[in-house]
Amino acid sequence: MPPVLSLAHVSKTYDSGFQALKDVSLEIERGEIFALLGPNGAGKTTLIGIICGIVKASSGTVTVDGQDVVADYRAARAKIGLVPQELATDAFESVWATVSFSRGLFGKPRNPAHIEKVLRDLSLYDKRDAKIITLSGGMKRRLLIAKALAHEPEVLFLDEPTAGVDVELRRDMWRLVRALRETGVTVILTTHYIEEAEEMADRVGVINKGEIVLVEEKHELMRKLGRKELTLYLHDPIEAIPEALAGYDLELSQDRCALVYTFDTQRERTGITALLQDLSNAGIHFRDIETRESSLEEIFVSLVKEET
Amino acid sequence: MNLHAIRAIYRFEMNRTGRTLLQSVLAPVLSTTLYFVVFGAAIGSRIDEIGGVSYGAFIVPGLVMLSLLTQSVTNAAFGIYFPKFTGTIYELLSAPVSFLEIVIAYVGAAATKSILLGVIILMTATLFVPLRIAHPGWMIAFLVLTAVTFSLFGFIIGIWADGFEKLQIVPLLIITPLTFLGGSFYSIDMLPPFWQKVTLLNPVVYLISGFRWSFYGIADVSVAVSLSMTALFMVICLLAIWWIFRTGWRLKS
Ligand SMILES: Nc1ncnc2c1ncn2[C@@H]1O[C@H](COP(=O)(O)OP(=O)(O)O)[C@@H](O)[C@H]1O
Ligand SMILES: [Mg+2]
Numbered sequence: 257m258p259p260v261l262s263l264a265h266v267s268k269t270y271d272s273g274f275q276a277l278k279d280v281s282l283e284i285e286r287g288e289i290f291a292l293l294g295p296n297g298a299g300k301t302t303l304i305g306i307i308c309g310i311v312k313a314s315s316g317t318v319t320v321d322g323q324d325v326v327a328d329y330r331a332a333r334a335k336i337g338l339v340p341q342e343l344a345t346d347a348f349e350s351v352w353a354t355v356s357f358s359r360g361l362f363g364k365p366r367n368p369a370h371i372e373k374v375l376r377d378l379s380l381y382d383k384r385d386a387k388i389i390t391l392s393g394g395m396k397r398r399l400l401i402a403k404a405l406a407h408e409p410e411v412l413f414l415d416e417p418t419a420g421v422d423v424e425l426r427r428d429m430w431r432l433v434r435a436l437r438e439t440g441v442t443v444i445l446t447t448h449y450i451e452e453a454e455e456m457a458d459r460v461g462v463i464n465k466g467e468i469v470l471v472e473e474k475h476e477l478m479r480k481l482g483r484k485e486l487t488l489y490l491h492d493p494i495e496a497i498p499e500a501l502a503g504y505d506l507e508l509s510q511d512r513c514a515l516v517y518t519f520d521t522q523r524e525r526t527g528i529t530a531l532l533q534d535l536s537n538a539g540i541h542f543r544d545i546e547t548r549e550s551s552l553e554e555i556f557v558s559l560v561k562e563e564t
Numbered sequence: 565m566n567l568h569a570i571r572a573i574y575r576f577e578m579n580r581t582g583r584t585l586l587q588s589v590l591a592p593v594l595s596t597t598l599y600f601v602v603f604g605a606a607i608g609s610r611i612d613e614i615g616g617v618s619y620g621a622f623i624v625p626g627l628v629m630l631s632l633l634t635q636s637v638t639n640a641a642f643g644i645y646f647p648k649f650t651g652t653i654y655e656l657l658s659a660p661v662s663f664l665e666i667v668i669a670y671v672g673a674a675a676t677k678s679i680l681l682g683v684i685i686l687m688t689a690t691l692f693v694p695l696r697i698a699h700p701g702w703m704i705a706f707l708v709l710t711a712v713t714f715s716l717f718g719f720i721i722g723i724w725a726d727g728f729e730k731l732q733i734v735p736l737l738i739i740t741p742l743t744f745l746g747g748s749f750y751s752i753d754m755l756p757p758f759w760q761k762v763t764l765l766n767p768v769v770y771l772i773s774g775f776r777w778s779f780y781g782i783a784d785v786s787v788a789v790s791l792s793m794t795a796l797f798m799v800i801c802l803l804a805i806w807w808i809f810r811t812g813w814r815l816k817s
Contacts, residue, residue, distance in 0.1 A: 310654055338658045363568050
């Protein structure tokens with residue numbers, strides 16, 4: 257199946273002369289949850305802005321379901337729902353009116369049944385007659401999602417959906433996004449929380465300083481780039497790491513009772529067998545071993561470091 | 565044509581007015597009444613008829629134009645400025661709507677409001693002076709044409725403005741003086757010859773003159789010139805808006 261969203265060589269230089277995106281190419285599969293992960297200022301919002309028609313690309317092409325976002329903007333935009341990073345809402349409109357407005361704006365005929373469903377799914381139905389100004393921050397965020405879903409889009413963009421949101425609400429948001437995917441909507445979200453990408457995404461794209469550093473299926477990413485730690489709990493504490501083991505990436509724990517060996521799962525040889533052999537030769541015995549995979553956070557930090 | 569979008573925006577804009585109905589209707593009615601009390605009754609009684617029309621009746625078309633121009637510009641400017649200010653413009657920019665549809669909806673709503681207001685002011689005027697409309701068809705044509713043209717102008721101001729001061733500065737410093745000096749309260753042949761020539765550079769003169777002609781059949785300049793000037797200004801505004809949307813000026817980064 258062709259990708260639902262495709263970016264080819266997209267660059268953006270703002271009027272200030274600042275280059276926010278550098279030759280970004282990316283394809284998003286239908287029905288997946290894609291996390292665009294990157295630190296503040298990486299260019300995530302700019303990228304979404306270009307896809308949605310809010311920012312003009314300096315060069316490159318973007319197609320949504322085969323439709324060019326500039327040449328066929330009507331067809332392309334009708335398929336997109338956007339939840340912006342900032343909580344931009346009217347104040348005195350009612351919840352129902354503003355969601356209905358969005359549906360009309362995107363060219364769909366009135367459909368109160370659909371509006372009701374969207375509001376119920378987002379737990380806003382009880383608030384349908386409330387003025388937006390009376391809603392809490394979490395409700396406003398859900399309202400923006402409701403507006404974005406009012407015209408039944410195929411692709412939903414969530415720009416930092418959980419920035420500045422407490423843990424409880426963040427979990428609610430994750431549940432919601434998964435439920436959306438069940439309905440067949442492709443979800444593209446940006447975040448600078450590794451935890452969020454790790455928790456939700458099928459695939460992760462890492463963006464830094466306007467460049468896509470890597471795009472990988474999440475588990476694959478973990479497998480490929482994950483560094484593992486092997487902790488050896490020693491039978492007897494040792495004073496220092498013996499000279500014979502200097503060739504290994506070893507660290508002695510504070511209490512001198514454990515050795516931590518870090519290795520790269522990407523390498524063909526992890527060196528574990530040889531290490532165990534050499535330990536035995538050095539007369540060091542251990543009573544237990546433990547391995548730990550590094551989180552996306554650690555992967556990310558190492559990636560961004562390599563880039564700079 | 566995305567008719568659903570046009571209707572959605574138009575209704576949204578009209579609802580916004582509905583919420584401030586009292587101040588948007590009461591204020592102009594009050595100010596019109598004050599003008600009539602001051603100019604019509606107090607001062608007007610000492611002024612001769614102009615072209616066979618009593619002074620009170622003479623100023624009615626000018627007063628309607630005064631409100632029509634300021635309200636068209638203000639309404640349209642505010643209508644498009646507000647989403648920029650609150651950030652909700654993102655939705656408009658990401659929607660499958662063309663610039664033409666956006667303009668029809670916003671300008672249509674702003675023009676509707678100011679036309680309604682013009683009618684209300686006319687009705688208020690009938691309480692004070694005997695009103696006679698010689699060419700009702702032309703009267704409506706001038707009303708609509710002017711409302712649409714100046715709503716287009718206001719739309720441009722709203723896109724250009726990046727603060728509330730700029731939003732108010734054009735109606736305050738340009739529209740109001742031009743209207744006052746455009747023959748709202750006098751016939752331009754009352755002016756010395758030199759100032760008559762200067763006045764002809766003021767585009768509002770043509771609007772007021774044409775509009776007044778549709779009431780009393782008297783005009784400072786010919787009706788054809790009035791119509792052409794209004795149409796010309798409208799075309800200039802349309803071209804400017806077309807350019808704005810093509811380049812994304814002040815809308816897209
Ligand atoms: N309108 C603009 N003019 C100039 N620079 C901008 C503009 N918008 C964003 N930038 C810059 O582009 C970079 C990327 O911004 P953004 O896309 O918002 O990043 P992110 O969403 O990843 O935090 C930032 O350095 C930001 O300062
Ligand atoms: Mg951002």
